[in-house]
Structure formats: structure tokens, C-alpha cells
Amino acid sequence: MNTPPHDAIPPSGESPEPPGSAGVARLRPPLRRVSGRAIGVWTLRLLFGAVFNLVVLSLIAWAAGSAPWGWIPDRVSENAWMLPVAYSVYALAKIAIVPSWRYRVHRWEVGDDVIYTRVGWISRAWQLVPVNRLQTVDHTQGWLERIFDVATLKVQTASYAGSSTIEGLDSEEARRLSEELAVRAGTLRDDAT
Amino acid sequence: MDREHGQHEPDPDRSGPAASEPDAPGDGGAGGWVAPGSTPSGALPEPHTGQWSPPASEPGPGTAPRAPQGRPPHPGHHVPPDGGDRAQGQPSTEGQPRSWWGEDSGGAHAPVVGFGEESAHQLSPRSMVVGPINQLRSLLLPVLAGLVVGGFNPWLLTATGLGVVALLIGGLVTWKTFRYEVGEERIEIRKGLIRRSRRTIPLERVRGVDVTSTLLHRMLGVAVVRIEAAAGSVGDTEDGKLDAVSAEEAERLRRVLLHRKAVLTERGTPQGQGVREERDTGEGEDVRDGGGPGGSGTSGPEGRDGAGSPLPAGAVPTAAQDTDGADDTVTHFTMPGSWYLYGALSIGYLLTPFVVLATLFGMVQQSAGEMATDFFVDWVTTADRAFLVLFGTVSVAVLVLLMPVFAVVSYALTHWGFSLRDRDGSLVAERGLFTRRSVTLEKRRIRGYELLDNPLERTRGAVGLRAIVTGLGDAATRAVLLPVGPRSRVEPVVDRALALFRGPLTRHPRAALYRRLIRSVLPFAGVAAAAAVLDVTWLAVVAGILALLGVPLGVDRYRSLGHGYDGERVSVRSGSLSRSQATVERSAVIGWTWTQTLFQRRSSLADLQVTVGAGKGGYTAMDAxxxxxxxxxxxxTPEMVRPFLATDEDGRDRDGDRA
Known part of the structure; x- marks a missing residue:
């Protein structure tokens, strides 16, 4: 479903003066959240990654514990089982916390001429990408994303550092947005560097 | 360049697809004779019907072997001295060079040919040799080692021989199948025998034309031309590379491409009389010598500006770059002799003796293998101890003393005759003694510049200059605009060539200092502590020293942090061991990114990255x-940022929603 800007800041303060010459200003968070189903995607993605790592670690632990390799100190081989266990605890915690945390951080907004995004969870990044500098707009959907009917929108500029990715958009919205951006970029475009 | 066309013009059989063969030796200068535009592959098998076929006619395939034979004398005699001769390719003999010169004047009238239609060019036939030799060079050591280890057994020898032959054939095939064509609006490069490829680069998108020639190239009078194009997608730095055309052709291409491009983009430079003042350093001259005749071709084949100035014949043999009447060459800089000394301040160059030693050692070990090692060990164990110590100290001392010398020498090799010119709306930086490289950067594509220095250079107030250019791969070497020199001299050049950032840099908050210190000290302190606990004394000592050194490093890093805006340009600075201050035009800013880690959040710092569609893509003001x-x-960029600024009340609840 399309996520309305349910927690949107009312656009009343549309042209806020920068807090003066005091040399201090704040960015407000972007207006819109990504689709709530993105949490599912992130969770599953983390889960799959964790399962894969766990299998690898278990194999290693098993090998270290049972294979007759002399060079592994006893202390290590006896406690090798702790490795996968510790990892599962870590992974479970991460799976429980990260997706919803991320959901709270991830926001986006397409202003008149600028795409404004905020991503991250522990660390965050705020990014401003002017629409007239867009070079490509990619709309991608992995299989996992297809299941949840969300999509990733990637906008690229002439600078790799200026590429912005919005994950977990509702797929309909993403498609609409990518078309709109492509059109706008086309009309606004100058040299784009 | 007309010259070229002119030259071919008269030739009746220029149409023959075949000319290829005979041309081999001679055409170099010609930059490839004109192949019928249409037929890349058609040209293949023909024997020469070509114009100036040298008397000795070889069968097609014969060429490859023969070319190499022709060559050896080449490198032998001349390197720089006889530019003209060499450029023509020596075997050519019969009047070819003359025809060049003669044509030169004539050429000016004939340009029309090239104008509307396109004509395909081949690479210089000498590229057939250069390519394989370059490939061989990288394989040389392994092959030699293999041969030595294998005891020169006949199988190996045969295999090696076959390999060499294969390389030569590869070279031949490449040459035979490679065609490029400069049209009105695009350049097209076709190549490949089995898998043919065709790359078309619209001329408006050409961002620069680089001409590089290694010593080998210059001995053969050829150069590599790389056509930088604005790639459609990010990171796609594919561009056109013409691996070895004759030096003249290289120069011609550069002019034609940039000129046409300028015309296409309606930026034709006003018909200024060239300033062409500067005497080049001897070096520059010499190098260009190869290009001399080529450059004199002045006008593009289209002859557009040919009318502007019939070139003085006298100009021909001298520096190519000056002869064109249509451009406006302003020399911003030529390297003063004393600047080579700054090489001694460059850490990279200071380490050269060690690198050289290591390489030598590696080579000895690879080729002589255990014998040398045994010998060395033997010698060490039997020699007198006191003598050994003395020997060791002395050699280390000598090495250390020699470091600056080596640094200056190797620095001079790469920066010899550095010059920065302004021509046709482009900056042309040229340098190098053996490998002469000339980089053309279109000014329109230059978004700013970087000033670079290291602590040693800072003690002498020296600084290097690099351009921030859109779509330039390998910027570390190619965007160098000035060698390291005193800031007082560099800044005026920046001001003339680009525009200098004038303004103060804002210091970053105190918290940034702590972060810098933690970064530079903590890791080593941690290692030292761990080593102390584990009782590894030497490691603890070393790490401890490094941790102590981290203090001034951290402080210096903090002091170099800063960002500023002077109304037109944005500048950010960071780094200590290699400090860089990047300055870009306001209009080049194509976005902003703030990143904030958990630790930065506690002290409300953030890294602000200025996104620029040029250079590194982004320049970061750390811990602002x-x-x-x-x-x-x-x-x-108020229009970009203001809509997203928080008014006072929601600025506060930002934290709330961050949860």
C-alpha cells in the first residue's frame, strides 16, 4: 500500500528561513516513509544472510572440533561450538532490531527539484540530489522484493558519490516515481555534471 | 593535418584498399594513409598498391617479421636528435619525408577532401612492433626465469619462440583490423578480427585527448592517443585508445578533435593570434619534434581555420603546438630548473632507492635464484664481523644520503620540462623525459582544483596542483596541472588558468580534534597495550612509538580540517601526510551528503560530502x-537545501522521530 506521509511534518513551514546568519541550520527529516513491507524484506534478507553464515561457521566449528588437525590448539577445538552459538545470538538480535530501526530512519522526499533521502540505522546519511543532475533512474526489484511487492529506486548522477538509493518503496509508487523523475530529469537536464 | 590529406590526395591509388602494406614503414608520419572509408576488413590481404611503397615489396604476411627487422637500427641511432627523420620511419627513404614537408604547404589547400567525408585511418604500422614488445616486456622476466630454470631446453625455447611469433602476428592482426575515422561529428573506431567492435564517440562528448609516448614509442616516432569521452553511465570510463599512431598523427588528432569539438559546441575560440611565446625547454622541444610536422598541419582536414593562417614554413620544425594560427596558446607555466629539487620532498620519490633496490634484488633472485642467495649468505658468514658492521652502516648511510638525490633524479625524469598551456579552450599539461605525456583537459570540464602537499613540502611552503575534471579516468596522474612548487608561485598560475579560492576556511569544532586523536593514537596504543600484556617487548615498543607519533599527526590532521566558501567556490581541506584542499565551483556542486556515525552523533559532528560530477566524485569536510x-x-546552494531546513519547532522533534 502506498504509504501516505502519515507522520509527515505539515508542509506549512514551506520556506523556512535558514536560522539566520548564526551559522546554524537543521535539516528536517524527509516527509515520507518507505513501505512498511520493507521491514519484511530486510528481515528476510538478514535472515538468509545469517543462515548462510551460520552454516559456514558451523562447518568450520565442526571441522575444527572433529578433524585431526594438530595445529589447532585444544582450547580452540574444544570450544569451537561456541562460535556458531555466539553468532546466532548476535544474528537474532540483529534481525529483531535492525529492520524496524531502519524503517524508522529510512525516509525520502522528492521536492520540487531535489530528492532528499535519509538512510541508515546506527549511522545515518542524509543526501540531497538535485533532479536536474540525474543521469539515470533505476527501478529494480529482487525476487525477495517482488514477494513483498516493494522496489528499490536508484538515482545516479555524474558522480558515483551522488547516487542515492531508496530501498523498500512500494513498487507501484516506485514505478510512478521513476517515470516521473526520468521525465523531469529530461526536461531539467543540462549537462548533468 | 591537411597535410595528410593533401598528401594522399595526389595519389591516384589512394583509393586502393590495399595501401596498407607498403605503407608500413613509411606512413608513420602520415598517420595512416587514407583507406577507403568503407572497408575496414577489405584492406586486409592486399599487397601494396600503396603510394609510396618502398621498393622492397613483401607479401602481406611478411610484414610482421619484416617490420621488426627494420626497426633495430632505429632505436639505435636516434633518440631525440633527428626528429623529422625518425618520425618518418627510417626505411621509408624515398622522398617520403620530403613529400611531407613539401606537402605541408600544399596541404593547406587540399583540405577539402577530408571535410565532408570521412576517411579511415590505420594505426601506424610501427604499432605492430610496439604492441608485442610491450606485451613481451611484462612477460620477459617469467619467461627468462622459465628458460633459465628449464635449462634452455628446446621445447621451452620453441614454445617461447612460438609465443613471440604469436604476439607478432597478434600485432599484425590488430594493425590490419584497426581503423579509426574522424568525422564531422564523431570519431569511430573499429577493430577486431573475429569479434569486431565499433565504437563511436560523438565529438561533443570528447573531454580530452591524451598523447603519451614511452621511450620505445618515441624511438619509433609513435605515440598513444587516448580519447576521453564523457561516458553515458557512471564509472564507464571506456574511451578510445589508439595504441600507437605516428607522433604527427597524434598531434593532428588532438587538434582536429578538440577543434571540431569546439566548433560543435559553438565555442570556437576567437581567432586570436597565437601567443606562442615560450621557448620550450629543450626537452619539450625535442619530444614534440616528432610531432612537429604533424602539428604544423594546423587546420583540421576540414580546413576551417586553415584559412586563418597559412603557416609559416619556418614554424614547422619547431614546436608543433605553436604553429597553429587558429589557437591562442598561452603558456601559464614552464618548469624552472630549481623546481626539480622539490622532488626531494616527495615521500614517494624519496623511497625510490629502496624500491629500486627491492626490484633489483627481486630480479637477481629471480634470475640467478639460489646461487646468488647462497653466495650472499656465504659471504656474510665468512666475512669479518667488524667489516660487516662497517659495511652495513656505510651502505645504509649512503642510501639515506642518496635518497634525496634519487628522489630528485626520478622526479626530474617524470616531470621533465613540465609545461602548462592554455590552448583552444583547453589546458595542456606536458611532461616527462623518457615517457613524454601530454594531457589535454578541456577547461569547460574543469570543475575546480586540488592543492596537495605533505608535511615535508609544507616546511618549504610547497604545494602541487591537480585539476578536478569531469570524466577523467586515472586522475592521479593525468590531472596533474603543476608540479610541486612554492605556493607563492603556484597560486598565481591557478588564478590565471582557473580561478583561485579566496577566503578563509572554517575550522571544525574541537570535538573533531578528539576524534582525530583517537583515530591516530588509539589503534597503536591498543596494540602496544596488548603487546605489553602478552610480553612482546619489541612490538610494544614499536606500537608505543607509533602511538606517540600519532599525537602530532592527529593534531595536524585536525588543523588541516576546514571548509569554506568565497561566494563562487567551495573549498574543503583535510589530511596530514597527504593533505589536500579541494576547491570546486559553486555550480559544480551537484548534491550534498551528510553522514553521521554513532560517535559523531554524540558530539553532533558529521561528515559533509560535497558531491561533484568530477574528480573523485565527492570531497568531504570531515567532522564538521x-x-x-x-x-x-x-x-x-540555497535552492537545494532550504526546502528541507527545519523550522525551529520541528527542528526539535527531529530527535523524537529519530527514535
């Missing part, structure tokens, strides 16, 4: 105050 940096960005 988040609030101040937002204001900074809002001052520079």
Missing part, C-alpha cells in the same frame, strides 16, 4: 559541526 555544515550548504 552538523548544524554549521547544514547552514554552509544552505548558503552555497
Amino acid at each position: 559541526s552538523l548544524d554549521e555544515s547544514v547552514d554552509f550548504a544552505a548558503r552555497i
Whole structure:
């Protein structure tokens, strides 16, 4: 479903003066959240990654514990089982916390001429990408994303550092947005560097 | 360049697809004779019907072997001295060079040919040799080692021989199948025998033309031309590379491409009389010598500017770059002799003796293998101890003393005759003694510049200059605009060639200092502590020293942090061991990114990255105050940032929603 800007800041303060010459200003968070189903995607993605790592670690632990390799100190081989266990605890915690945390951080907004995004969870990044500098707009959907009917929108500029990715958009919205951006970029475009 | 066309013009059989063969030796200068535009592959098998076929006619395939034979004398005699001769390719003999010169004047009238239609060119036939030799060179050591280890057994020898032959054939095939064509609006490069490829680069998208020639290239009078194109997608730096055309052709291409491009983009430079003042350093001259005749071709084949100035015949043999009447060559800089000394301040160059030693050692070990090692060990164990110590100290001392010398020498080799010129709306930087490289950067594509220095250079107030250019791969070497020199001399050049950033840099908050210190000290302190616990004394000592050294490093890193805006340009600075201050035009800013880690959040710092569609893609003001940096960005690009600024009340609840 399309996520309305349910927690949107009312656009009343549309042209806020920068807090003066005091040399201090704040960015407000972007207006819109990504689709709530993105949490599912992130969770599953983390889960799959964790399962894969766990299998690898278990194999290693098993090998270290049972294979007759002399060079592994006893202390290590006896406690090798702790490795996968510790990892599962870590992974479970991460799976429980990260997706919803991320959901709270991830926001986006397409202003008149600028795409404004905020991503991250522990660390965050705020990014401003002017629409007239867009070079490509990619709309991608992995299989996992297809299941949840969300999509990733990637906008690229002439600078790799200026590429912005919005994950977990509702797929309909993403498609609409990518078309709109492509059109706008086309009309606004100058040299784009 | 007309010259070229002119030259071919008269030739009746120029149409023959075949000319290829005979041309081999001679055409170099010609930059490839004109192949019928249409037929890349058609040209293949023909024996020469070509114009100036040298008397000795070889069968097609014969060429490859023969070319190499022709060559050896080449490198032998001349390197720089006889530019003209060499450029023509020596075997050519019969009047070819003359025809060049003669044609030169004649050429001016004939340009029309090239104008509307395209004509395909081949690479210089000498590229057939250069390519394989270059490939061989990288394989040389392994092959030699293999041969030595294998005891020169006949199988190996045969295999090696076959390999060499294969390379030569590869070279031949490449040459035979490679065609490029400069049209009105695009350049087209076709190549490949089995898998043919055709790359078309619209001339408006040409961002620069580089001409590089290694010593080998210059011995053969050829050069590599790389056509930098604005790639459609990010990171796609594919461009056109013409691996070895004759030096003249290289020069011609550069002019034609940039000129046409300028015309296409309606930026034709006003018909200024060339300033062409500077005497080049001897070096520059000499190098260009190869290109001399080529450059004299002045006008593009289209002859557009040919009318502007019939070139003085006298100009021909001298520096190519000056002869064109249509451009406006201004020399911003030529390397003063004393500047080579700054090489001694460059850490990279200071380490050269060690690198050389290591390489030598590696080579000895690879080729002589255990014998040398055994010998060395033997010698060490039997020699007198006191003598050994003395020997060791002396050699280390000598090495250390020699470091600056080596540094200066190797620095001089790469920066010899550095010159920066302004021509046709482009900056042309040229340098190098053996490998002469000339980089053309279109000014329109230059978004700013970087000033670079290291602590040693800072003690002498020296600084290097690099351009921030859109779509330039390998910028570390290619965007160098000036060698390291005193800031007082560099800045005026920047001001003339680009525009200097004038303004103070804002210091970053105190918290940034702590972060820098933690970064530079903590890891080593941690290692030292761990080593102390584990009782590894030497490691603890070393790490401890490094941790102590980290203090001044951290402080210096903090002191170099800064960002500023002078109304037109944005500048950010960071780094200590290699400090860089990047300055870009306001209009080049194509976005902003703030990143904030958990630790930065506690002291409300953030890294602000200025996104630029050029250079590294982004330049970061590390550990700036988040609030101040937002204001900074809002001052520079209000239209981009202001809509997203928080008014006072929601600025507060930002934290709430961050949860």
C-alpha cells in the first residue's frame, strides 16, 4: 500500500528561513516513509544472510572440533561450538532490531527539484540530489522484493558519490516515481555534471 | 593535418584498399594513409598498391617479421636528435619525408577532401612492433626465469619462440583490423578480427585527448592517443585508445578533435593570434619534434581555420603546438630548473632507492635464484664481523644520503620540462623525459582544483596542483596541472588558468580534534597495550612509538580540517601526510551528503560530502559541526537545501522521530 506521509511534518513551514546568519541550520527529516513491507524484506534478507553464515561457521566449528588437525590448539577445538552459538545470538538480535530501526530512519522526499533521502540505522546519511543532475533512474526489484511487492529506486548522477538509493518503496509508487523523475530529469537536464 | 590529406590526395591509388602494406614503414608520419572509408576488413590481404611503397615489396604476411627487422637500427641511432627523420620511419627513404614537408604547404589547400567525408585511418604500422614488445616486456622476466630454470631446453625455447611469433602476428592482426575515422561529428573506431567492435564517440562528448609516448614509442616516432569521452553511465570510463599512431598523427588528432569539438559546441575560440611565446625547454622541444610536422598541419582536414593562417614554413620544425594560427596558446607555466629539487620532498620519490633496490634484488633472485642467495649468505658468514658492521652502516648511510638525490633524479625524469598551456579552450599539461605525456583537459570540464602537499613540502611552503575534471579516468596522474612548487608561485598560475579560492576556511569544532586523536593514537596504543600484556617487548615498543607519533599527526590532521566558501567556490581541506584542499565551483556542486556515525552523533559532528560530477566524485569536510555544515550548504546552494531546513519547532522533534 502506498504509504501516505502519515507522520509527515505539515508542509506549512514551506520556506523556512535558514536560522539566520548564526551559522546554524537543521535539516528536517524527509516527509515520507518507505513501505512498511520493507521491514519484511530486510528481515528476510538478514535472515538468509545469517543462515548462510551460520552454516559456514558451523562447518568450520565442526571441522575444527572433529578433524585431526594438530595445529589447532585444544582450547580452540574444544570450544569451537561456541562460535556458531555466539553468532546466532548476535544474528537474532540483529534481525529483531535492525529492520524496524531502519524503517524508522529510512525516509525520502522528492521536492520540487531535489530528492532528499535519509538512510541508515546506527549511522545515518542524509543526501540531497538535485533532479536536474540525474543521469539515470533505476527501478529494480529482487525476487525477495517482488514477494513483498516493494522496489528499490536508484538515482545516479555524474558522480558515483551522488547516487542515492531508496530501498523498500512500494513498487507501484516506485514505478510512478521513476517515470516521473526520468521525465523531469529530461526536461531539467543540462549537462548533468 | 591537411597535410595528410593533401598528401594522399595526389595519389591516384589512394583509393586502393590495399595501401596498407607498403605503407608500413613509411606512413608513420602520415598517420595512416587514407583507406577507403568503407572497408575496414577489405584492406586486409592486399599487397601494396600503396603510394609510396618502398621498393622492397613483401607479401602481406611478411610484414610482421619484416617490420621488426627494420626497426633495430632505429632505436639505435636516434633518440631525440633527428626528429623529422625518425618520425618518418627510417626505411621509408624515398622522398617520403620530403613529400611531407613539401606537402605541408600544399596541404593547406587540399583540405577539402577530408571535410565532408570521412576517411579511415590505420594505426601506424610501427604499432605492430610496439604492441608485442610491450606485451613481451611484462612477460620477459617469467619467461627468462622459465628458460633459465628449464635449462634452455628446446621445447621451452620453441614454445617461447612460438609465443613471440604469436604476439607478432597478434600485432599484425590488430594493425590490419584497426581503423579509426574522424568525422564531422564523431570519431569511430573499429577493430577486431573475429569479434569486431565499433565504437563511436560523438565529438561533443570528447573531454580530452591524451598523447603519451614511452621511450620505445618515441624511438619509433609513435605515440598513444587516448580519447576521453564523457561516458553515458557512471564509472564507464571506456574511451578510445589508439595504441600507437605516428607522433604527427597524434598531434593532428588532438587538434582536429578538440577543434571540431569546439566548433560543435559553438565555442570556437576567437581567432586570436597565437601567443606562442615560450621557448620550450629543450626537452619539450625535442619530444614534440616528432610531432612537429604533424602539428604544423594546423587546420583540421576540414580546413576551417586553415584559412586563418597559412603557416609559416619556418614554424614547422619547431614546436608543433605553436604553429597553429587558429589557437591562442598561452603558456601559464614552464618548469624552472630549481623546481626539480622539490622532488626531494616527495615521500614517494624519496623511497625510490629502496624500491629500486627491492626490484633489483627481486630480479637477481629471480634470475640467478639460489646461487646468488647462497653466495650472499656465504659471504656474510665468512666475512669479518667488524667489516660487516662497517659495511652495513656505510651502505645504509649512503642510501639515506642518496635518497634525496634519487628522489630528485626520478622526479626530474617524470616531470621533465613540465609545461602548462592554455590552448583552444583547453589546458595542456606536458611532461616527462623518457615517457613524454601530454594531457589535454578541456577547461569547460574543469570543475575546480586540488592543492596537495605533505608535511615535508609544507616546511618549504610547497604545494602541487591537480585539476578536478569531469570524466577523467586515472586522475592521479593525468590531472596533474603543476608540479610541486612554492605556493607563492603556484597560486598565481591557478588564478590565471582557473580561478583561485579566496577566503578563509572554517575550522571544525574541537570535538573533531578528539576524534582525530583517537583515530591516530588509539589503534597503536591498543596494540602496544596488548603487546605489553602478552610480553612482546619489541612490538610494544614499536606500537608505543607509533602511538606517540600519532599525537602530532592527529593534531595536524585536525588543523588541516576546514571548509569554506568565497561566494563562487567551495573549498574543503583535510589530511596530514597527504593533505589536500579541494576547491570546486559553486555550480559544480551537484548534491550534498551528510553522514553521521554513532560517535559523531554524540558530539553532533558529521561528515559533509560535497558531491561533484568530477574528480573523485565527492570531497568531504570531515567532522564538521552538523548544524554549521547544514547552514554552509544552505548558503552555497540555497535552492537545494532550504526546502528541507527545519523550522525551529520541528527542528526539535527531529530527535523524537529519530527514535
